[in-house]
Amino acid sequence: MKTTFGCFVRERRETLLRENADYSLRKVAGRIQVEPSYVSKIERDQVAPPSEETIIRLAKDLKEDSDVLLALAGKVSSDLRGAILKRPRLFAELIRQMKNAPDRAVLRMVREVRDGKW
Amino acid sequence: MKTTFGCFVRERRETLLRENADYSLRKVAGRIQVEPSYVSKIERDQVAPPSEETIIRLAKDLKEDSDVLLALAGKVSSDLRGAILKRPRLFAELIRQMKNAPDRAVLRMVREVRDGKW
DNA sequence: CATGGCGTGTAGTATATAGTACACAGTACA
DNA sequence: TGTACTGTGTACTATATACTACACGCCATG
Numbered sequence: 001m002k003t004t005f006g007c008f009v010r011e012r013r014e015t016l017l018r019e020n021a022d023y024s025l026r027k028v029a030g031r032i033q034v035e036p037s038y039v040s041k042i043e044r045d046q047v048a049p050p051s052e053e054t055i056i057r058l059a060k061d062l063k064e065d066s067d068v069l070l071a072l073a074g075k076v077s078s079d080l081r082g083a084i085l086k087r088p089r090l091f092a093e094l095i096r097q098m099k100n101a102p103d104r105a106v107l108r109m110v111r112e113v114r115d116g117k118w
Numbered sequence: 119m120k121t122t123f124g125c126f127v128r129e130r131r132e133t134l135l136r137e138n139a140d141y142s143l144r145k146v147a148g149r150i151q152v153e154p155s156y157v158s159k160i161e162r163d164q165v166a167p168p169s170e171e172t173i174i175r176l177a178k179d180l181k182e183d184s185d186v187l188l189a190l191a192g193k194v195s196s197d198l199r200g201a202i203l204k205r206p207r208l209f210a211e212l213i214r215q216m217k218n219a220p221d222r223a224v225l226r227m228v229r230e231v232r233d234g235k236w
Numbered sequence: 237c238a239t240g241g242c243g244t245g246t247a248g249t250a251t252a253t254a255g256t257a258c259a260c261a262g263t264a265c266a
Numbered sequence: 267t268g269t270a271c272t273g274t275g276t277a278c279t280a281t282a283t284a285c286t287a288c289a290c291g292c293c294a295t296g
Contacts, residue, residue, distance in 0.1 A: 024271080024272065024273085025272075025273060025274095026271075026272070026273080034254095034255075034256090035255075035256055035257075035258095036272090036273075036274085037256085037257085037258085037273085037274065037275080037276095038254085038255065038256075039273095040273060040274055040275090041274085041275095043273095044274090047253095047254085047255085048252085048253070048254080050253095050254070050255080051253080051254060051255085054254085054255090065206075065207060067206045067207055067210040068206050068207060070206070071202070071203045071206035074199075074203060076194060076199055076202050076203070077210070079214075080202070080209075080210060080213045080214070081192075081194055083213050083214070083216070083217040084189070084194050084198070084213065085189045085192060085194070087221065088183075088185045088186050088188070088189035089183060089185055089186060090221055090224055090225070091198075091213070091216070091224075092185040092195070092198060093225075093228050094212075094216065094224055094227070094228050095198045095201050095202065095209070095213075096197075096198070096201070097228045097231050097232055098201070098209070098212065098231065099201040101231055103205070103208055105231065106205075106208055106209075106212055107208070107211075109212070109227050109230075109231070110211050110212055110215045112227075113215050113216065113219055113223065113227070114215055142241080142242065142243085143242075143243060143244095144241070144242065144243080152284095152285075152286090153285075153286055153287075153288095154242090154243075154244085155243085155244065155245080155246095155286085155287085155288085156284085156285065156286075157243095158243060158244055158245090159244085159245095161243095162244090164244095165283095165284085165285090166282085166283070166284080168283095168284070168285080169283080169284060169285085172284085172285090
């Protein structure tokens with residue numbers, strides 16, 4: 001079974017709540033500026049995941065990687081989308097090529113580029 | 119000025135129409151299974167670009183790269199999205215790293231991976 | 237001169253997205 | 267024992283998305 005957005009968020013929040021009462025559903029809702037009932041429905045997967053902006057605020061609040069949270073919501077963060085849209089053919093080829101490459105290989109490339117080997 | 123989705127499509131269609139009467143707006147609309155008035159509005163950017171599925175049918179009909187057409191519509195094709203969502207942190211890092219790399223460098227890496235150098 | 241194909245204008249629709257507002261019942265604790 | 271906080275149920279809403287349906291006027295041509 002796949003982890004859903006809601007389950008993941010609930011689990012993460014309850015973990016934080018165990019050692020910090022500031023992570024009640026209502027407190028989190030307050031900080032990320034949505035209604036508590038909405039967070040409740042989100043965590044039980046009763047509604048679709050929220051918007052990108054709300055997911056990013058939530059990720060920050062829960063100290064989670066926003067790319068991971070966005071992925072669980074089936075979304076790609078808009079800065080990545082922006083990069084792809086500027087050079088669609090190039091990135092399409094890159095991603096399709098890397099799709100089946102093992103993590104190690106992809107990481108090696110990232111490192112090579114970061115180290116200026118181009 | 120940026121080329122819009124509509125302008126691009128209209129220009130492409132009219133180019134094809136010049137040597138083939140099968141590329142009238144109505145004929146294209148018929149083949150891609152939407153109303154002619156809808157295509158008219160799309161080409162004049164009077165409405166937002168159509169759905170991914172419709173864009174792909176349109177790209178095929180106009181013999182255009184669907185990734186390019188999707189990009190003009192501000193969309194990323196769902197197979198690319200799927201690849202990113204499976205390994206969000208990895209691909210986020212990859213794309214952010216490649217974002218500022220010159221085309222040549224990215225292409226070199228793509229070729230290296232394709233040629234099994236990993 | 238009417239018939240067929242052309243592009244376009246107006247109006248309307250179904251479904252999805254992204255939430256709000258507020259009442260309610262249970263629990264803790266002072 | 268009351269009050270403060272917890273999570274949840276119900277109902278509603280505004281905006282966006284992705285189109286359809288159909289009528290209109292223009293032009294070519296047979």
